[in-house]
Amino acid sequence: MPGLEYRCSELPAKQWPFAIMEPLDHRGTASQWLTDRGWNCRWIFWEGDFIHNAELWNDLQTLGLAEHNASNQSWLLFTPCxxxxxxxxxxxxxxxxxxxxxxxxxxxxxxxxxxxxxxxxxxxxxxxxxxxxxxxxxxxxxxxxxxxxxxxxxxxxxxxxxxxxxxxxxxxxxxxxxxxxxxxxxxxxxxxxxxxxxxxxxxxxxxxxxxxxxxxxxxxxxxxxxxxxxxxxxxxxxxxxxxxxxxxxxxxxxxxxxxxxxxxxxxxxxxxxxxxxxxxxxxxxxxxxxxxxxxxxxxxxxxxxxxxxx
Ligand SMILES: C[S@@+](CC[C@H](N)C(=O)[O-])C[C@H]1O[C@@H](n2cnc3c(N)ncnc32)[C@H](O)[C@@H]1O
The missing domain is CATH 3.40.50.150 (Vaccinia Virus protein VP39)
Structure with missing residues (x-):
């Protein structure tokens, strides 16, 4: 799992469920690696057509379930002390x-x-x-x-x-x-x-x-x-x-x-x-x-x- 092992501290706390998206040709790899180490990957998506479905993303934004990352800067997935x-x-x-x-x-x-x-x-x-x-x-x-x-x-x-x-x-x-x-x-x-x-x-x-x-x-x-x-x-x-x-x-x-x-x-x-x-x-x-x-x-x-x- 190249890179992921160095970025565990960026993940949410282990008791928090979160969603991940895996490339089609690496289905199951990241989710398995994370699950084996105790993270709660409740929702697993595979990269595919829906990623490019503008209507879906607009609807998710309207419902407050997704946000446009205008600054292209990584979002924090965790809370501090x-x-x-x-x-x-x-x-x-x-x-x-x-x-x-x-x-x-x-x-x-x-x-x-x-x-x-x-x-x-x-x-x-x-x-x-x-x-x-x-x-x-x-x-x-x-x-x-x-x-x-x-x-x-x-x-x-x-x-x-x-x-x-x-x-x-x-x-x-x-x-x-x-x-x-x-x-x-x-x-x-x-x-x-x-x-x-x-x-x-x-x-x-x-x-x-x-x-x-x-x-x-x-x-x-x-x-x-x-x-x-x-x-x-x-x-x-x-x-x-x-x-x-x-x-x-x-x-x-x-x-x-x-x-x-x-x-x-x-x-x-x-x-x-x-x-x-x-x-x-x-x-x-x-x-x-x-x-x-x-x-x-x-x-x-x-x-x-x-x-x-x-
Ligand atoms: C329990 S961790 C807390 C890390 C961070 N502050 C947090 O709350 O997530 C304690 C940290 O202190 C560092 N540490 C322990 N003894 C130390 C010492 N004598 N001098 C400097 N750092 C030390 C450890 O390497 C470790 O990263």
């Missing part, structure tokens, strides 16, 4: 009082880049892209998938950089280089090859120098979704511009819910974020709520704003 979807209008309205578009976003632990792709697809009323972004993940494959989804959606120029970097347990950051997992054996001892850098130094000096990119040192918005390295949480406001927003949504260890993954030590504690950021000067808590991911596990969705004068 709920807190991003429900809060983005407020975030954009507030940020646009202070800054011009494109607004800047940093996604830490970006995974396949779905939330970022959704964000980058947003436009102003004048049809100008609202956002540009830097995506960071310790997995090279994840960074690659983020680049691919942005390219497929004709938004590659809005992805300022996809950076393969790891947040270390102590809260420092280290670039992950190809063929350099960060450890090497020297004299029978495991030795670290690349040092980690404290948050501010990493963003203001190291990645600028090493990647020779114009990476912003501070962002209008930072998102970190289903990703937790606790030690960076107190540092993140340093990476926000005055008036900028930090959106965190991560699994929470809550007495009303029992689940296996992530393990309890990799979950937030109830009120952990509120206690941390609530006592931090120059920070306002905007949202603090319990939500659920598709399979029912609880997440703490949390938004803070850095004061404008900071």
């Amino acid at each position: 709920p807190i991003l979807e429900t809060s983005i209008d407020l975030v954009e309205t507030e940020l646009r009082k202070l800054y011009r578009e494109p607004l800047s976003c940093l996604d830490i632990g970006c995974g396949s880049g779905r939330d970022l792709a959704w964000l980058l697809a947003r436009k102003t009323d004048a049809n100008v892209p609202m956002w540009q972004a830097v995506a960071i993940d310790s997995s090279e494959g994840a960074v690659q998938r983020t680049r691919i989804i942005c390219k497929n959606m004709a938004m590659a120029n809005q992805l300022i950089s996809g950076i393969n970097a790891k947040v270390l347990v102590n809260g420092d950051w280290r670039l992950v280089e190809k063929g350099n997992p960060g450890l090497a054996v020297k004299d029978g001892q495991m030795e670290r090859l690349m040092p980690g850098y404290p948050t501010l130094q990493f963003f203001t000096q190291e990645i600028q120098r090493l990647l020779n990119h114009n990476i912003p040192p501070q962002y209008d918005m930072i998102i970190t979704i289903r990703f937790l390295v606790r030690s960076i949480l107190p540092q993140l406001p340093q990476l926000l511009k005055p008036g900028g927003f930090l959106i965190i949504s991560h699994f929470v260890d809550h007495e009303d819910y029992t689940y296996d993954q992530p393990r309890p030590e990799h979950r937030l504690q109830v009120n952990e974020l509120a206690n941390l950021y609530g006592s931090m000067p120059g920070i306002s808590i905007i949202v603090d709520k319990l939500e659920h991911v598709e399979d029912g596990r609880p997440v703490n969705s949390f938004i803070i704003r850095k004061d404008r004068g900071v």
Whole structure:
């Protein structure tokens, strides 16, 4: 199934039924591949005369069942993390009082880049892209998938950089280089090859120098979704511009819910974020709520704003 395996992150969630269309000479291939992997291809069409039946498409449009893709840009088949979807209008309205578009976003632990792709697809009323972004993940494959989804959606120029970097347990950051997992054996001892850098130094000096990119040192918005390295949480406001927003949504260890993954030590504690950021000067808590991911596990969705004068 050439190409499809690299584009799974563009598909709807597995519990959502969707329609696919297969070329006549490859009947059954894509649908079988998707069904074997748990997707719900409820309706399967084969390419044929009806594709060129203008009357059919007009009728479908009139009934609101089809839409003309005037811009020829890929449509998103998925929805983002709920807190991003429900809060983005407020975030954009507030940020646009202070800054011009494109607004800047940093996604830490970006995974396949779905939330970022959704964000980058947003436009102003004048049809100008609202956002540009830097995506960071310790997995090279994840960074690659983020680049691919942005390219497929004709938004590659809005992805300022996809950076393969790891947040270390102590809260420092280290670039992950190809063929350099960060450890090497020297004299029978495991030795670290690349040092980690404290948050501010990493963003203001190291990645600028090493990647020779114009990476912003501070962002209008930072998102970190289903990703937790606790030690960076107190540092993140340093990476926000005055008036900028930090959106965190991560699994929470809550007495009303029992689940296996992530393990309890990799979950937030109830009120952990509120206690941390609530006592931090120059920070306002905007949202603090319990939500659920598709399979029912609880997440703490949390938004803070850095004061404008900071
Ligand atoms: C559960 S996924 C979430 C991805 C995405 N934010 C989402 O919600 O779909 C967590 C991501 O964090 C990345 N990750 C895990 N530990 C990391 C670390 N120490 N530094 C950077 N990225 C890390 C993983 O490679 C993975 O892509």
